[in-house]
Amino acid sequence: MDLSDGGVRNEDPGAGGYAMFTWNFQFVSKAKLAETFNQLMLEREKGDILIRIHTAIHKGDEAVELAAFIKSLAPKARIFGTSTSAVISGGRLLHDQCVISVTRMNEGKIKSARIDFKDPESGLLLSPDILCRKIDEEVLRDDTKMMLCFVTGKYGDVYDFVETTNDYFPGVQMIGGVANAPAIAVESFSESGFVFDETGWSEDSLMVASISGRRVESVSSYATGACVIGDEMEVTKTDGAKVLTIDGVPAPEKFREDIGDDVREHPELAILFPYVYAGTDDVPVLMLYSEDFLSANHNVTAGKRIKRAFIYDRKMVSDNRTLFEKIENFEKAETIFGYSCTARSMLYSNCVKWELSIYENSNMCGCITEGEFVWANGRNTFANCAFSVSAVGEAPTVQQYNPYVLSHTATLKTDNRKLIDYLTVMEDRLEREENYAVADRLKEFISKFESKILYAEEEFMNEAALNMDISLRGYDRICVINVLDTTGMRLVFSDQMIAATRKNYMNKCAKFAQSKRYRFYLLDRWEIVIAAPSYMVSLYNFSKDMRELQKELSRFTEEDIAIVPVFCVLNDCRVESVRNVYSAARVEMMKKNVQFHVHSMRESNPDAEIMRERYHMVNVINYALSHDKVIPHYQGIYDSKENTIRHYESLMRLEDESGRIYYPGEFLDVARAYGLLYDSLSITMIRKVFERFKDIEDRSVSINLSMRDIKNEEIINYIYDFLSTVAHPGNFVFEILENEDVDDYNSLVRFVDNIHRYGGLISIDDFGAGYSNLQHLTSIHSDYIKIDGSIVRNCCNDSESEKLVALIMGWKDLSDRDIRVVAEFVENEEICNKLKLYNVDCLQGYYFSRPSTEIK
């Protein structure tokens, strides 16, 4: 005999004797059985003993022999035997096994009896009243708390019998059910099981045992997972256990109306859709389908109001949670009985395994039955498709449970998937067969419940929950995940596709968070937070996991829209500052264009300094604009052919209240960021330069323009107007900055053409630096090109730079265009001489002239 998980032996300090205990074991052989009983030393101790045998491997006579053998080992014990298709032992469902559970009481009393429910003379079934009276005589005591009872399927009035017990022994919790036959098969559904003790076995008997005692306490509960759908209906005609019509319609027809014709070929599908009585919403009434009637083993009579129900995972989970809480909170849970329905084990096989595994480490023992007695709302009642659990004990004790099961419900989905698949197929078929009315009803049904079943996890925790967890539970390591530019997505993709992508994205995140035992919150449509407490996981590991998730999310399937979620890990979060810090972190991420960033709240925020600088700069610019402190400086450009300075480049300077001069490097970025400021600066500058040079004949000037300026209608129109009115438009050269990507080529070309038409000139600035593109040389008809200062500066000590200058001059020679080359940053004589060697047309730099407000 295999000693499986036994109960904990518990010395009860108040009782002065031996405490109640329970041992469960699977039957291996008689020898092993004898050895184990010997070890248990049952006979040396006081107390009544109940030995339950649930067997799926013995026929009637064998079972009796086993019972007799056990009785010989423990003569005082009461034997309570039933047949079954599968046993439950230690929270596992075992097919083709026999389980023996020994419960020894301390003070409590056990009585048991096997009572025939057939009248020996007439062969008729005894009425529930007579049975109850017999039970009362045989086993009941004043202090009976719990009654273990099994009948066989041959007793048709089980429902009435259970209801009647409430009148005879109110308050006594009944557990047990209808014993089923050893082989699990749909065909054997109507075959009867049997009950037995050491004196014999019978298919026409009822086995009952009472557990009584002053200190005995018990608790019972059940889970079904049944959820009501649809309206109330009335059973209109019955014949015994047969339901003939519902709402006046033949019952099978009514049934098919709701779930389709497939039930004709697969009557077992009916189990998926049990009825419930209006009123007791979660006790299913199973009806078997046949072509002429529905048969129920409940006492379904005409006039009863019923509702259609079905069984789905979330209800299953919540029912089981309620059930488990009751059992877990019960301190005296020494012996745990668990009975589950055969219908359940067939259609919800995953579910049964799942719900049993909650009790995996406990000493739960029981079996599969054809119907269960449950204790609902203070009454005993008969239910189908239920999982009923009872615990009984005399003194506080300790049981092990496995409650994590309640949060790992993935296996349940399989069952539901099957259900939904079936319904979808049905819907299709009905439509093809032009049975639209039924198809529509089914469709409505599916759309109503599909979301409930499959997307149960859509209900996420929100920001309030996050804040609570941060402040109360120390979840101060968080990762904010967001998908940007979802507006753009809407332009291209259908709403359904976006919804599917979002669902997939969230489910991936949620599942990942769950697998790592992090918490998951949904803040906004696409904004997700995953949080962990700093006392559970190091920042390093948390970030590593988040990177893994990011990688996971970037694996798209074909149905999905490609999204790039940005991850921002924040360390040391506090509720009051989490939003601010997140914003700061996001700014940093934008700046660096990164999609993953770790930000610690403790770090001093270097951005604050930068931001302060920025705002200072904005003030300076505003001041300069409003106080006429945008000051053009002019740097002379030396013409190496004529050896004179006749051309100037205009350079912008700003001055603040204190007279300090600001250079473009300091303010241009800020001005660009505030686009309008930049525009104002540009136009002011251009105006001033024009004003200064419009009446000078022998001096020319360059003005820097950026792509932004060229796209600004106001500016270019001003330039065109000016050029068309000025006397010497050829004195004005427009330097186009190449450091910005020229994204709008057409407007650039148009601008260049227009300038030429008005008689102005064009120069390409910073040639050879940054984004410069040789293509500009060919497509933009510039009059000047300016070699980038970094090349010029190095041309004496770096041969590669020198070669570049040579290359540009060589190109100029080859080209037949009239183009002049300007070199800037000519800082000393050495550079000057070198450039002269290459015949560079114009030289600009400190060696010749420094920028000043004056023109010589």
Place this chain on the structure above:
Amino acid sequence: MKNRSDSLKTIGLVVEDSFTDFSKEVIHSVAHAMIGRPDFRLVVVAGRYDGSEDPADKKHQYNLVYNTIYQLESDCQFDGMILTIPGAEGLLHGLDPKIPKVFVALEREGETTVNYDNETGIREAIEYLVNIKGVNKLCMLGGRDDNADAQKRKDIFKRCLESLNLTFDENCYEPSEMNIASEAASKALLDRNPDVQAVFCVNDQTAFGLYQEMKRRGIVPGRDVYVFGFDNTQMAGDMIPPLASVGSAEITLGQRAIELLMMKMNGKEVESATVPTRLYGRESLRYDMYQYTAMEMLTADHDFIYRMFDDCFYRYKNEIIEPGAINLRRLFFEFISRMLLAKKNRFMSEETFWEIAELIEIFFDNGAMMYTDANKFIQSLGRLQGALNVDQNSIYINHKNNRLFSMARDHAIRSQFIRRNTESRHVNDGRNRIFDFQVETSGFMDHEPGDLTTIVENFSRIGLSNAGLFMFSEPYIYDGKKDHKFSDRINLVCVTRNGDPYVLPEERRDTALSDIFCREELIYEGRGLTAYPLFYGNEVYGFVVCGMTWQMLNMGEFYAGQLSRCIHMNL
């Protein structure tokens, strides 16, 4: 020292020996204080204490050459220095006065120093012994005469006795070398004072020798004679029975020193500081630093749980914890509070139970035991458990809590076991590697003297994961003169990076001696770098510069010594 960039600053930590518990403690706390300061790097230069003047003493000869390593401290211009070399004051002659410096556990005129406030802790111990335990015969196992700290502790010992109306008798005092080889001194002290009731050891290491001698005589510390030490090093908790010791109360010497140094480097004026001390009670003195009351436990008071943590894991609050690490203090609070709450509410769900079990596992997996000593923890836990079990009204909760307590104990024991096992495995591993290295570099068939190729190629076998082998072109010959000077140039011959070997090409080897801690090839692991001299007889071949790990502090000198011998044989 020329830095890689202006923003990177190097801090030199000069210690007497790298392997003593005191030095390790200082190195550890300085290294930890620099966590999260990527702009600073730590370089440890460790010499060897040399107590002998006898020219014929082999150990003295060895130490003299070994201590040429101190030359690095002036050759490599550090940006700041922390010095703690009580026995080698003579070596501090040529220090550049411009470099900001802080001296630890040293008295020096006109310099910034950080010292223990020796008195508070010693007084706490002596008053406890005299007033509570009724002891009237106390002895002291003192230190070297040239050690200012040791002398101060002796004075305080004397003062404390006198203030308690006990007389100090020179018979009750015995100087020692302040290291674990103090058995002879202990023997002399015990011989003279057979009726001694309590012994104060000038530091924890000295107590080790005393323990040995007491064991030989069948005297049990804490039962027959009370013993307490000083410095509260890791070693104190590891001794059997654990040694009560006086240690820093709030902040460690190393942390204070680095604080002051940073201020000095930023150009601020700083004053010398003292670090307050207190007594850390353990078996050898049966002293509870903090007593829990049953009331506190049963009300599951927040402050109480944190106080219990600070008491139990007393090293944690002195530690600078990386901001990304697991917050053990909060974690402790989480599981203890849940246990206490369950007791209060008389209900603990199975789910909570396993959650707590998981928290306990995380707690110990993340090195909680590094911050306490096993006995201290187990005792505190036992007291808490006992108090919770007194109330028998819910055996269900008691059962669950007791299971959790025993889980915690199991984890504690297991993590201690793993720590010890790992340590000894490291030592064995190191020994095997050295052996392997020696075999590889000393074959006889193709052995050609003057060829170091095999050594260079097999350098990674020694098992230094991040290290560089620096060698002079010609060995430097130590001539015994005080003002020796290494060559300015040295060759970085090969490096290991995360265990992988790289032999440098000839043309890239040459480097300035002052740059040996700055070569890009070395990986700076965040805790610090340290150097060991390679020498045999009076020939100094160069240095091994490596990432500072615990293993290196223990074994570095041994590795370097073996490597030196191989070089010597191949030259």
